[in-house]
Amino acid sequence: MKILFTCNLVPDKQGAYEDYLENLGIYAHGKGGQLVVILSGQPIASVAERLSKASVRWWVIDGWIDDTRNIHPWRIFWPALGIIRNEKPDIVAVHFGNELPTICMILCAKFVMWCKAKWVWYQHQQICDPGSIVSRMLSRIRLLSLLCDHFVPLYEGGKRSLLKRGIPERKISVIYNGVVDYKNGKPKGWFRKELGLGDNQTVIVSVSSLISRKRVDFSIRAFAKAINCYKNIVGNPVLILIGSGGEQKPLEALVETLGLEKCVRFAGQRPDVRECLQDADFLVLSSTAEAMPLAVLESMSAGMPAVVTDAGSAREIIDNGTTGYVFDINDEQGFSDKIAFYMNNPDVRKLHGANARRLWSEKFSMDRMVREHIELYSRLCENKKLTS
Numbered sequence: 001m002k003i004l005f006t007c008n009l010v011p012d013k014q015g016a017y018e019d020y021l022e023n024l025g026i027y028a029h030g031k032g033g034q035l036v037v038i039l040s041g042q043p044i045a046s047v048a049e050r051l052s053k054a055s056v057r058w059w060v061i062d063g064w065i066d067d068t069r070n071i072h073p074w075r076i077f078w079p080a081l082g083i084i085r086n087e088k089p090d091i092v093a094v095h096f097g098n099e100l101p102t103i104c105m106i107l108c109a110k111f112v113m114w115c116k117a118k119w120v121w122y123q124h125q126q127i128c129d130p131g132s133i134v135s136r137m138l139s140r141i142r143l144l145s146l147l148c149d150h151f152v153p154l155y156e157g158g159k160r161s162l163l164k165r166g167i168p169e170r171k172i173s174v175i176y177n178g179v180v181d182y183k184n185g186k187p188k189g190w191f192r193k194e195l196g197l198g199d200n201q202t203v204i205v206s207v208s209s210l211i212s213r214k215r216v217d218f219s220i221r222a223f224a225k226a227i228n229c230y231k232n233i234v235g236n237p238v239l240i241l242i243g244s245g246g247e248q249k250p251l252e253a254l255v256e257t258l259g260l261e262k263c264v265r266f267a268g269q270r271p272d273v274r275e276c277l278q279d280a281d282f283l284v285l286s287s288t289a290e291a292m293p294l295a296v297l298e299s300m301s302a303g304m305p306a307v308v309t310d311a312g313s314a315r316e317i318i319d320n321g322t323t324g325y326v327f328d329i330n331d332e333q334g335f336s337d338k339i340a341f342y343m344n345n346p347d348v349r350k351l352h353g354a355n356a357r358r359l360w361s362e363k364f365s366m367d368r369m370v371r372e373h374i375e376l377y378s379r380l381c382e383n384k385k386l387t388s
Contacts (some may be wrong), residue, residue, distance in 0.1 A: 001033040001381055004089035004117070006080065008064055008071055008096040010041030011051075013271040016294040018047050019180045019366060025056035027370045036087055038080060040064035040071075059083050073098035077105060084109050084117070091377045094148075095122045099140035106147040118380040123153040124291050127161040139165045149380060152373075154292040155313030173376055176317075177292040178369030179301055179360075184278035191279035195240070195265060202237040202343050203280040207273055207295040208287070210245030217247075217254055218286035218309070222336035224258045226343065229336070237263065237343050239284075242276060244269040277302040282342050282349055287311045288329055300360035305352035307338045317364065323356035 003024075011018050025035040037058040043051060051058065061079045065071050073096065084092065084105075092109075094102050102121065109115040121144060145151070145167045152175050153159045159174050189199055197203065204223065208214040223239045241251070241264065248266065255264045270276065273295075277283070283299040283306040290312035297317065299306050306324040308314050309331075318324045325338040342349050 001090045003028060003035050003091045004087055005093045006038040006096055008040045011043035011047040014047055016179050021056060022050050022054045023366050023370045025054035027374055029055040038083060073101045077101055080105055081108055084115055085113055089117045090381045092117045093120045097125055099144050103144055118149040120150045120152060121148045123158050127158050142166050155316050175372045176364055177294060177297055178364050178366040179294060179297045180366040181301055182274040184275050186275050191276050197238060204237060204282055204284055205240045205242060205280045206284050207242045209243050210247040210251060213287060213289055215286050215288055216251055219284045220254055222332050222339055224260055225336035226340040239264045240267050242267045242270055242273060274298060297364045300356040303353040303357040305349060305356055323352055323359055
């Protein structure tokens, strides 16, 4: 069975998504199948080497994402149809989240090229419940369901929203994201040393793009409240912002306005996020919209609790009060209170981190995720099951 995987990814680091492609390729190849990926940019040398060793082949569609990382979804249309004609896949897995280009691609592939591939739509973004008119008539997802063979939301809330749009339940399978286990080969305290921090300082990390949806300013303000409004804060805490994006200058201005220059650091885009997490104390994520954020899963695998806003799958992946805390997206005070609580209670931090690690192992491992995807593809292509 040949799987054609389409995603608007520029593999410029070995991150969680690249780990997924590598492991999916290994698993498919081990079962007699093949993974072919359509990307929006050439993989860097280290990623290309790992994908090649995993028996993954790839195509690149130039211009799908431009130099400023803006997405041009219609630029995939003709090149992708040519790739489908050449590859003759059994499964086309759509991971780039643009309904109308996908609808046109399926129509052309099925009814012009007579391609018999099964099409699987991945709902990677948070999907809200529809209004009555949208759910009955105007939903692009509903139109897509007439052509697509299966839908994969990343969390149960996503499934409920698809059902409300009229997608038949038999066409929906929830598959949680997963991340690989990571063993840090660097010595304990290396990240603090790089940043010039003391061994006993509390290190809080935010791992996200610096864009409006991630709302990093919320985390900064909550952090400021925590250190300004609570006495006896221990550990001389520091907030490390890992990531880059168009909001960086306004965020830097906010940090200056709040007088936080000494305790908020902009670490930029880094290829070693997993190693950084291994040397931190807890994670904060204050997005207004998410599906299943990989940063939270990576923090769980690192044995670290998280304080997050209630977006997407937050309450499905965080055991509130046991592996971290979840707050309403506008509850800045509650968010701040728990930041202060974790600052002042290192023993609770460690306990919740151990609980998070255990939950990751049970529900959010890469092995589980890859196995469930391959099992789904095998069910959809009953006459071309993967064989041992």
